[in-house]
Amino acid sequence: MTDCKLCSLEEYLKLIEHEEITYAQPHKPAIPGHVLMIPKQHVAIIEQIPDEEFGKMMVQANKVSMALFESLQAQGTNIIIQNGISAGQKDPHVCVHVIPRREEDGLNFLWVPKTLNEEEMSTIELRIKENLTVQLKPKEVEPPKPEKVTDDYLLKQLHRIP
Ligand SMILES: [Zn+2]
Numbered sequence: 001m002t003d004c005k006l007c008s009l010e011e012y013l014k015l016i017e018h019e020e021i022t023y024a025q026p027h028k029p030a031i032p033g034h035v036l037m038i039p040k041q042h043v044a045i046i047e048q049i050p051d052e053e054f055g056k057m058m059v060q061a062n063k064v065s066m067a068l069f070e071s072l073q074a075q076g077t078n079i080i081i082q083n084g085i086s087a088g089q090k091d092p093h094v095c096v097h098v099i100p101r102r103e104e105d106g107l108n109f110l111w112v113p114k115t116l117n118e119e120e121m122s123t124i125e126l127r128i129k130e131n132l133t134v135q136l137k138p139k140e141v142e143p144p145k146p147e148k149v150t151d152d153y154l155l156k157q158l159h160r161i162p
Pocket of ligand 1: 004007043
């Protein structure tokens with residue numbers, strides 16, 4: 001996709017390309033040291049990423065985080081995925097932000113915690129639990145094909161002929 005800003009890297013400075021991911025810095029970072037992990041494959045939302053690959057991305061995000069601790073003496077990191085437009089995603093290409101943090105660095109990701117009444121709480125709890133139970137079930141694996149018993153049987157018979 002040529003009109004994708006993350007595929008073209010037009011607003012980013014490439015740091016390193018490694019395996020399936022390009023590591024880059026935005027020209028306009030949230031804070032100096034802000035690293036973007038961009039899968040080389042154009043994928044819009046994280047649901048489209050196979051489990052194994054997504055797991056690997058999280059492991060790699062942790063390595064970026066460690067690099068920021070050591071190279072910039074970050075005191076903490078935020079690892080952020082904006083999954084969907086309403087979550088702040090701007091381009092239809094998955095990316096992981098790793099942002100180095102220091103006390104009083106001026107960035108603010110805090111929100112005001114909301115108080116729900118008991119009914120609201122239990123309705124939501126029920127909905128999420130039901131669906132999450134389904135999501136967490138291991139995917140069914142295709143059963144192995146049955147062996148051809150008849151052929152085997154015939155062969156055994158043949159071997160017995162003196
Ligand atoms: Zn793209």
